[in-house]
Amino acid sequence: MIDPEVKNQLAGYRQSIDNIDAALVHMLAERFRCTKAVGVLKAKHELPPADPAREEYQIDRLRRLAKDANLDPDFAEKFLNFIITEVIRHHEAIAAEHGGNNQHPA
DSSP: OOOOOHHHHHHHHHHHHHHHHHHHHHHHHHHHEEEEEEEHHHHHTTTOOOOOOHHHHHHHHHHHHHHTTTTTTTHHHHHHHHHHHHHHHHHHHHHTTTTOOOEEEO
8 A cells, every 4th residue: 555645745746747748738739830830931932841950950959958957968859850850741731732842852
């Protein structure tokens, strides 16, 4: 049987984790709302869906932020790369909807 004090402490941590997860989902939704607007702007002006220089800058920036926050920079980079890949996929779809042929180079 679990000590009631330990059980309460565990429940408190789990509630915090649930709150953080909810905040992350809302933050990601807002981020993707903004990147969708960027995708539409790029499509209207026939700009490429990907911006390698911006991506490299963001990865470097996020790695520094992660290090300062005592978060594994490799994990932070993997997380951002996942998001960047999804954003580019969205931008390619938006470009296709607008009749553009700006595809991310393979």
